[in-house]
Amino acid sequence: RYAGKDNPALLWAKAQAGTAAAREPSWQSVKDVLSQVPDVLDPDKEGTDEADPYLLAMVLELRAEAIDARIVTEEFKTSGAKMNLGSAAGALGIASVSIRTMLNMEGIVAFQDLA
Secondary structure, three states: OOOOOOOHHHHHHHHOOOOHHHOOOOHHHHHHHHHHOHHHOOOOOOOOOOOHHHHHHHHHHHHHOOOOOOEEOOOOOOEOOEOOHHHHHHHOOOOEEOHHHHHHHOOOOOHHHHO
């Protein structure tokens, strides 16, 4: 959501438009995710749908097609009744990494440049 002046993660994400990562998962995949990790939804949140179950479903669909996919998130701490995205990914057997790690591994920005 941040579109500030220097945002290498946003630039990378925009460059992925039109790739397999830019599609939406099926409703059945989202239902399957929620049947396995229902606590990934915040029971107190109102308004816009949360992205987590859709993201998890999309990664599972991509992996079913033998496409290497993982979750990139800064959400690794569980608070309240909601399961964090990193834990939900792990419960589903999906690798998850931080944004800093993804930027470094993709050769976009080195760790020392992010300090």
